[in-house]
Amino acid sequence: MTKASPIPSPNDFTSDRTLVRRYLDQLDLPVTISEKEKTSVLCEIKQLILKKNAKLVTHYYTDSSLQELAETTGGFVGDSLEMARFGRDCDADLLIVAGVKFMGETAKILSPLKKVLMPTLEATCSLDIACPSDKFSDFCARNSEREVVVYANTSAAVKAQADWVVTSSIAVDLVEHLKDLGKKILWAPDKHLGSYVQKKTRADMLIWDAACIVHEEFKFRGIQDMKAVYPDAAVLAHPESPDSVLQIADLVGSTTQIINAANELPNNDFIVATDRGIFHKLRLAAPNKNFLVAPTAGDDATCRSCASCPWMSMNSLRRIAESLREEKNEVIVEEELVEKAMIPLKKMLNFAENNRLVVKGKA
Ligand code: SF4
Numbered sequence: 001m002t003k004a005s006p007i008p009s010p011n012d013f014t015s016d017r018t019l020v021r022r023y024l025d026q027l028d029l030p031v032t033i034s035e036k037e038k039t040s041v042l043c044e045i046k047q048l049i050l051k052k053n054a055k056l057v058t059h060y061y062t063d064s065s066l067q068e069l070a071e072t073t074g075g076f077v078g079d080s081l082e083m084a085r086f087g088r089d090c091d092a093d094l095l096i097v098a099g100v101k102f103m104g105e106t107a108k109i110l111s112p113l114k115k116v117l118m119p120t121l122e123a124t125c126s127l128d129i130a131c132p133s134d135k136f137s138d139f140c141a142r143n144s145e146r147e148v149v150v151y152a153n154t155s156a157a158v159k160a161q162a163d164w165v166v167t168s169s170i171a172v173d174l175v176e177h178l179k180d181l182g183k184k185i186l187w188a189p190d191k192h193l194g195s196y197v198q199k200k201t202r203a204d205m206l207i208w209d210a211a212c213i214v215h216e217e218f219k220f221r222g223i224q225d226m227k228a229v230y231p232d233a234a235v236l237a238h239p240e241s242p243d244s245v246l247q248i249a250d251l252v253g254s255t256t257q258i259i260n261a262a263n264e265l266p267n268n269d270f271i272v273a274t275d276r277g278i279f280h281k282l283r284l285a286a287p288n289k290n291f292l293v294a295p296t297a298g299d300d301a302t303c304r305s306c307a308s309c310p311w312m313s314m315n316s317l318r319r320i321a322e323s324l325r326e327e328k329n330e331v332i333v334e335e336e337l338v339e340k341a342m343i344p345l346k347k348m349l350n351f352a353e354n355n356r357l358v359v360k361g362k363a
Contacts, residue, residue: 020126020129023124023129033318054095054096057070058076058083058315059079060259061255061312063315064280066317067280069320070098079167079169080102080103080153081152085349092114093114095107096323101155105331109337109345110342117331118331120315123311124311128155131210148161149163151167153189154189156341159344163347165345170352172197179202187205189208191207191208191209192216192239192246197239215240215273215274216240218296223235230292234265234269234270235271236250237272241273245294255274272293277312279293
């Protein structure tokens with residue numbers, strides 16, 4: 001008689017952290033360019049954007065020069081949910097998505113008739129890497145009674161297996177909604193966001209074990225030390241951060257929710273636990289306030305704070321120009337995957353649109 005294979009725990013599906021390390025070792029970071037070259041590259045990009053009826057869609061974590069360019073050319077800067085919405089609704093023929101791979105794929109899935117380019121196709125995300133589609137299929141198959149909810153930071157192949165896609169801005173609301181319907185949840189891939197959602201909703205959740213290499217490094221102890229120096233500072237944290245950090249945060253929210261809170265809260269000082277790329281928007285939103293990067297250094301570390309996504313840093317003006325000029329780095333998603341992944345993505349957008357007031361109110 002063959003022995004039935006044991007039900008695996010989520011840890012059996014943990015992707016080897018060395019896989020993430022391997023990607024990091026191969027990073028091809030852009031070189032700094034002179035002011036003269038910057039002026040000429042900006043001029044070329046602006047002409048190409050007009051000529052090709054293109055829109056630049058960038059994430060808050062990209063370099064401030066990219067964010068400025070997007071806004072001054074009729075493009076968009078936002079979190080991944082807003083980027084997806086903008087790409088779908090704008091009337092461009094071509095989208096150039098400055099962010100990481102899953103953002104380009106999402107743009108293509110939601111806008112299959114638009115050409116989607118990226119400054120580089122090598123910019124990825126530790127959450128995406130640590131949730132390979134084949135292992136995820138096994139996880140789903142062994143827990144088929146559960147509603148499958150995946151974070152936006154996943155490949156199209158993983159999204160295609162999900163019932164729902166969520167971003168950090170709507171994760172709590174959506175899981176609460178599913179819990180009210182009596183559903184048990186299978187959650188992937190971010191364990192910190194998953195635990196945060198589970199705590200908030202008390203839903204029955206089975207959680208994959210992966211993390212964002214940037215947010216996982218924020219330290220409770222370092223933030224506490226900073227609070228001693230800035231006792232009136234409010235702590236703003238992204239829910240991909242560890243639980244100990246979220247416990248002392250005054251606000252836990254998505255990038256957009258963090259920007260809104262900086263504007264709305266009465267404090268003058270803010271300790272911010274998310275990628276430092278967001279400081280560009282924070283300073284524009286609240287120019288008279290003081291923003292401090294939350295520390296990532298442990299007792300033995302030499303750097304005070306990294307807080308910078310290495311893959312987001314791969315996006316550069318020069319690479320945008322090259323990509324637009326030669327129409328290279330096109331995002332291609334297989335038709336079958338587009339059809340399947342579009343379903344949970346559209347459900348997410350509809351849910352967010354129907355619950356817009358609730359979502360904003362929860363910042
Ligand atoms: S900051 Fe973290 S979650 Fe965002 S793209 Fe980088 S590795 Fe992924």
